[in-house]
Amino acid sequence: MPDYAIAVHGGAGAIHKNLEREAEYRAVLDAALDAGKSLLEKGGSAVDASVAAVAVMEDSPLYNAGRGAVFNANAFCELDAAVMDGKSRKAGGVAGVTEIKNPVYAALAVLRHSRHVLLGGAGAHDFARLHDVATVENAYFHTEERLRQLHEAQEKGRVQLDFSEDGQAKGTVGAVARDQNGDLAAATSTGGLTNKSAGRIGDTPVTGAGTYAENGICAISCTGTGDEIMRIVMAYDIAAQMRYTGADFTAAAKAALDKLAAIDGEGGLIGITAKGEIYLPFNSKGMFRGSFRAGDAKNFTAIF
Amino acid sequence: MPDYAIAVHGGAGAIHKNLEREAEYRAVLDAALDAGKSLLEKGGSAVDASVAAVAVMEDSPLYNAGRGAVFNANAFCELDAAVMDGKSRKAGGVAGVTEIKNPVYAALAVLRHSRHVLLGGAGAHDFARLHDVATVENAYFHTEERLRQLHEAQEKGRVQLDFSEDGQAKGTVGAVARDQNGDLAAATSTGGLTNKSAGRIGDTPVTGAGTYAENGICAISCTGTGDEIMRIVMAYDIAAQMRYTGADFTAAAKAALDKLAAIDGEGGLIGITAKGEIYLPFNSKGMFRGSFRAGDAKNFTAIF
Numbered sequence: 001m002p003d004y005a006i007a008v009h010g011g012a013g014a015i016h017k018n019l020e021r022e023a024e025y026r027a028v029l030d031a032a033l034d035a036g037k038s039l040l041e042k043g044g045s046a047v048d049a050s051v052a053a054v055a056v057m058e059d060s061p062l063y064n065a066g067r068g069a070v071f072n073a074n075a076f077c078e079l080d081a082a083v084m085d086g087k088s089r090k091a092g093g094v095a096g097v098t099e100i101k102n103p104v105y106a107a108l109a110v111l112r113h114s115r116h117v118l119l120g121g122a123g124a125h126d127f128a129r130l131h132d133v134a135t136v137e138n139a140y141f142h143t144e145e146r147l148r149q150l151h152e153a154q155e156k157g158r159v160q161l162d163f164s165e166d167g168q169a170k171g172t173v174g175a176v177a178r179d180q181n182g183d184l185a186a187a188t189s190t191g192g193l194t195n196k197s198a199g200r201i202g203d204t205p206v207t208g209a210g211t212y213a214e215n216g217i218c219a220i221s222c223t224g225t226g227d228e229i230m231r232i233v234m235a236y237d238i239a240a241q242m243r244y245t246g247a248d249f250t251a252a253a254k255a256a257l258d259k260l261a262a263i264d265g266e267g268g269l270i271g272i273t274a275k276g277e278i279y280l281p282f283n284s285k286g287m288f289r290g291s292f293r294a295g296d297a298k299n300f301t302a303i304f
Numbered sequence: 305m306p307d308y309a310i311a312v313h314g315g316a317g318a319i320h321k322n323l324e325r326e327a328e329y330r331a332v333l334d335a336a337l338d339a340g341k342s343l344l345e346k347g348g349s350a351v352d353a354s355v356a357a358v359a360v361m362e363d364s365p366l367y368n369a370g371r372g373a374v375f376n377a378n379a380f381c382e383l384d385a386a387v388m389d390g391k392s393r394k395a396g397g398v399a400g401v402t403e404i405k406n407p408v409y410a411a412l413a414v415l416r417h418s419r420h421v422l423l424g425g426a427g428a429h430d431f432a433r434l435h436d437v438a439t440v441e442n443a444y445f446h447t448e449e450r451l452r453q454l455h456e457a458q459e460k461g462r463v464q465l466d467f468s469e470d471g472q473a474k475g476t477v478g479a480v481a482r483d484q485n486g487d488l489a490a491a492t493s494t495g496g497l498t499n500k501s502a503g504r505i506g507d508t509p510v511t512g513a514g515t516y517a518e519n520g521i522c523a524i525s526c527t528g529t530g531d532e533i534m535r536i537v538m539a540y541d542i543a544a545q546m547r548y549t550g551a552d553f554t555a556a557a558k559a560a561l562d563k564l565a566a567i568d569g570e571g572g573l574i575g576i577t578a579k580g581e582i583y584l585p586f587n588s589k590g591m592f593r594g595s596f597r598a599g600d601a602k603n604f605t606a607i608f
Contacts, residue, residue, distance in 0.1 A: 072427075078427075089567065091534070095399070095424055118505040118510075119501060119504055119505065120424045121400060121424060121503050122425075122503060123382075123400070123502030124503045125503075126502060127503070197418060197420055198430060199423040199425050199427015199429075199430070199431070201399060206422075206510055207510075207513070207535060208513065209512065230421045230511050231394065232393075233511060233512035233537060236540055240544035245548045245549070
């Protein structure tokens with residue numbers, strides 16, 4: 001059987017070197033990798049593994065997704081998530097959901113049970129409830145630290161990536177996986193940008209922007225300034241370079257990140273190729289990231 | 305000065321050859337082309353011309369956008385629209401709006417005034433109102449014929465492209481333009497699929513799926529089964545083929561439409577290249593379409 005492998009990220013940005021609680025952040029990356037690989041080693045699918053890894057990070061208040069989502073400009077949490085199956089090339093996403101505990105589970109329900117790719121707002125809630133995805137009050141996502149970050153952003157008149165100046169860094173989360181069948185998948189989940197406009201849909205739930213998977217090429221989950229990532233269709237641009245020019249992942253991702261920088265965007269991504277090679281490039285100061293390949297003695301995790 | 309040019313579409317699908325009211329459908333395509341070219345001939349921008357052309361089609365009850373939008377599964381109209389500026393590569397879109405008379409104007413407001421690319425639902429409404437985009441009650445979009453189509457779709461248990469069996473065909477609308485500066489733009493607007501799930505966001509407002517523009521390459525507006533168009537990132541896939549393989553528009557569009565057919569999708573697109581060449585390919589029975597290039601004696605329009 002070919003090797004299985006998984007990679008995760010917890011967001012990219014201007015993470016301060018004096019990051020407190022680094023061990024806690026790394027522990028969540030480890031737990032996310034473990035959740036994914038426990039499925040993969042038993043023959044589970046790349047889709048299930050990437051979703052399981054993302055769900056662990058959604059449940060942590062440390063990362064900007066699920067429980068730890070940032071506030072929008074109305075002091076409300078609106079979450080986006082997606083998952084894509086590289087084998088069927090089916091995708092599922094939810095946008096602007098406010099009462100779903102694990103948006104990535106709602107995205108999976110869309111992938112599995114809807115003829116559509118992306119559901120937003122109340123329609124997404126109704127669909128998720130119909131498929132037994134757990135719901136919560138929006139207050140579940142509210143934390144004092146996020147509110148402080150919102151007030152800080154509003155005082156400065158900024159819409160910002162979720163990395164506060166005090167070293168308490170958080171970010172969008174994602175996972176990519178290759179299973180024992182050689183199938184690829186990608187999943188991403190986020191609270192978006194602190195002080196974002198109400199209703200803003202970012203790159204995360206958009207097929208080809210923040211999330212993309214295609215067997216035979218690669219699976220990708222992006223993080224960073226999502227509006228700019230959408231404009232360059234970043235995840236699909238990397239896959240397209242690989243398919244149409246024969247570029248390797250490193251060169252294709254570098255070209256895409258250069259395009260992102262050229263329009264004043266910043267960010268990073270995790271990618272896994274058809275052969276199970278893992279790449280974790282970024283153009284920001286840091287990116288929470290981790291990976292595991294079958295046969296490795298232990299998980300790899302890093303921030304800077 | 306280089307030539308200016310514009311193309312429009314009013315949707316693709318199984319349009320019946322015995323289409324009644326063909327002259328009325330063509331008259332709207334003509335009016336849309338006229339609205340765009342009157343701006344272009346005076347030196348107006350490709351963005352303004354494509355938006356003006358789309359707005360004319362939104363105001364017609366014949367096409368599935370704006371006034372003529374189809375009903376979702378809840379007998380409610382939820383509309384999507386986008387516009388992209390090939391010069392700046394900035395994009396603006398709205399998803400699931402229910403009370404905006406011309407969704408393409410709201411998309412233009414996002415492009416011009418938001419730091420974001422895509423706004424959904426209530427947030428999109430608030431933003432549009434703030435920028436003086438006209439609003440209406442959802443009932444503005446309701447017509448007896450659309451309700452009949454919904455009931456027919458629900459009886460048959462179908463989610464369908466908006467082409468009813470009686471020859472009353474309608475569809476998503478879009479425009480692409482090249483202005484006298486050589487700048488490109490694309491705009492698209494839709495009511496989506498009859499009997500679509502509430503909250504469903506299609507390809508139309510998604511940068512790279514249904515709408516894409518990049519100076520030096522092309523501008524594209526798509527129509528058809530949007531969920532499948534999203535999965536193959538159709539508009540950007542065409543641009544990527546042209547950039548990365550040197551394919552001409554015809555070959556790139558054919559390859560993309562073949563991919564669409566391979567996952568049981570159907571549709572078409574309109575494209576304009578950096579040189580102002582216009583292409584109107586589709587893999588369905590027909591596509592409402594029209595074009596005009598500076599120097600032409602009159603507008604071209606066609607359905608089959």
